[in-house]
Amino acid sequence: MGFKKVKDHAGRTRIELSKYWPDRTRYRRYVLNPTVAKKVTARIDEAIAMGTWRELKEEFSRNGGDDPKIADFAEVYFKEYCCVRNSRPDFKEHAIKPIVRLLGSVSLKSFKRKHAHEFAEKLLNDVEPATVNRSLAVLKNMLGFAVDKEYLIANPLARFKLLPEEQRPTRILSLEEYWRLIASHDDPVAVAYAAVLGETAIRKSEGIRLTWSFIDFQQRLLTVERSKNRKPRYIPLSDFALGMLGSLPRLDGCPAVFIRAENGTPWHSFQGPFNRAKEKAGLGWVGFHDLRHFRASQWVMQGVDI
Structure with a gap:
């Protein structure tokens, strides 16, 4: 069969694969399980039958190009x-x-x-x-x-245990806290960004990438094309969200919704303005994702199926 269960130097039971090449040298290695052993054995047998075993032997023994950092x-x-x-x-x-x-x-x-x-x-x-x-x-x-890609025979992290995570209770922004946070922003574009997140429950990265082509003022819809679940999302826009979006400057040739007023370049992060706003509002625990939780909770209370 080419493989068997053996005890290694530490006394652990391992699957040892052992096969001889036609030149009578032996290929010997510990593998993860019998399935992997059968797969490797089949490759060796096929290479021997096809007369390409020297190439396969060289592939298995190389430590250069097939062992990248x-x-x-x-x-x-x-x-x-x-x-x-x-x-x-x-x-x-x-x-x-x-x-x-x-x-x-x-x-x-x-x-x-x-x-x-x-x-x-x-x-x-x-x-x-x-x-x-x-x-x-x-x-x-x-x-x-x-x-x-056949760089490795088995995944060394198979059944690797992840770290225990502290389960913290989710705290939801109240309506009063939400409006206080919005009012505490000192930049007109940053406040519009926070408002759009809070009114539509889109993710912060989706907001940063938002372009005007995905906002339909007439139908009052915002479209998220590249959603996490691979499906587009169509989100209704409130009067407040429409007002915030309508107040933003638009630059010919720049499709981005959130641009810097001083130079017309797209914003890549609103972390600075958001941090200042949440500290001013006394809401140091709030993150961008809390705006998503807030809107979802508001929709649930209004009977919206999410």
Whole structure:
């Protein structure tokens, strides 16, 4: 059969794959499970039958081109997997950055579970466990893609446990707090951005990317084309949202809704104005996503099916 259960040096039960090439040298490796062992054995048998076993042997033994650094493979993963299979690749792009920063110099074939533990420990110094878990999930998915691309035989993070996350009760903005937050903004474009998020429940990234072509003043609709679930969303616009959008400056040749008045360039983040507004309003706990929760709760209280 070519593989069997054995005890390794630590006394753990492992699946050992052992196959001889026609030149009587042996290919020997521990693999994750019998399914992986059968897959590799089938590749070797096929290569021997087709007379291409030398190429396969060289592929298995190389440590150069077929063993890229994680930083290099992350680019391949993002372009060939995320941008093709994910409707919102920017979500994964954000999680890939710390992977490249902390693990970029590690080669794929030398990656071990200990690297993931060290990665999580370092990342915990800067972010919450939930953020660490998102990067770990992306890392695991990337290594799975490496298996599909035949850089790896098995995913070293299979059944890897994520960090425990603190379950905090969700606090919802009251109507009075919402209006206080809106009134506390000191920039007319920033207040319109916050109002659109609060009136439509779109995500902050969807608001940043919003263009005039997706706003229909006549039908009072805002369209989100690139939704997280791959389906467009059509959201009714309130009088307040329409008024805020109507007050914004528009620049010929610039499709972006939220642009800087001083130079006409699109805004990329409203974090600064939003932070000032929430501190002024005495709502330091509020984040952009709380505007989404607020609107959803208002719709539910009004009997809207969401």
